[in-house]
Amino acid sequence: MRTVRTLIVDDERYAREELAYLLGKFSSIQLVGEAENGEAAVLKTLQLQPDVVFLDVEMPKMNGLEAAKSLVELKKVPLIIFATAYPQFAAEAFRINAVDYLVKPYDEEQLKQTIDRIEKVLFPAMPVDSSGMLGKLAVEADGEINYLLPQEILYMxxxxxxxxxxxxxxEYEVRTTLKELESRLEPFSFFRIHKGYLVNLMYVSRLTPWFNGAYQLELEGLDTKLSVSRNYVKDLRQRLEL
Structure with a gap:
């Protein structure tokens, strides 16, 4: 079974114990460590290389938002789940690309949805092409070649x-044109919403009317809103809706 290496960060011992107990009900979760402030969270992340960090917001020395900004600068960036008693920080949290935002006291059904989302990101379904080989997108960055599963990509x-x-x-940069990438990814769930944007339909969560027949599109786990040209709206809805 594939496991999710998990770090819990909270300045209150009871809160850490409660979350550890609830996460222990999920067979995929492997708790690898705990930290009691933001500075310790960054150090533990470097040492333990967790896949996911559950991060409180209000903590001494370095708060959770500050810690998250440091975590996203690391070479291996963990998924960040904010777990806090303060709902007012949600907007800023999603600007840091948090995958989810849990509010204490924890709701077990909401926690289950969070774990499902984590597993969806970390362990996407891996379709094979007609030759039986995995199809991955090669992305060169800092002298390295990274191989991305199409299901990992939110948009480009x-x-x-x-x-x-x-x-x-x-975030990766490539010289490949959007048109060429669209052609390579044709077997997967990508759709052009604008002449300069290609999105993964798996992660679309909301469409909101904007102006002149255009829409704004939201993706799961992102605060960013993307513009959908009115020329693409009809086809987009046909692809998305049952």
Whole structure:
């Protein structure tokens, strides 16, 4: 069974114990450590290399939001789940690309949804092509070649002479054109919503009317809203809706 290496960060021992108990009910969760403040969270993340960090917001020395900003600068960025008694920080949390935001006291059904979302990101279904080989997208960054499963990609867009590929944890730049990437990813659930944007339909959570027939699109776990050109709205809805 694939496991999710998990770090719990909270300045209150009881809160850490409660969350550890609730997470222990999920067979995929492997608790690898705990930390009591933001500074310790960054150090433990470097040492333990967790897949996921459950992060409180209000803590001494370095609070959770500050710690999260440090975590997303690491070479291996963990998924970040904020777990706090303060709902007012949610907007800022999602600007840091948090995967979810749990409010204390924890609701077990909401926690289950969070674990499902984590597993969906970390262990996406891996379709095989007709030759039986895994199809992965090769992305060069800092002299390394990263191989991305299409299901890891949230969206991509053209920015001057490069294409930027956005996942839950990383942003990559490639010289490949958006048109070529769209062609390569045709067997998967990608859709062009604008001449400069290609999104993964798996993660679409909301469409909101904007102006002149255009819409704004929201993706799971992201605060960013993407513009859908009115020329693409009808086809997008046909692809999305049962």
């Amino acid at each position: 867009y053209r920015d001057e002479k490069v294409t930027k590929i956005i996942t839950h944890t990383q």
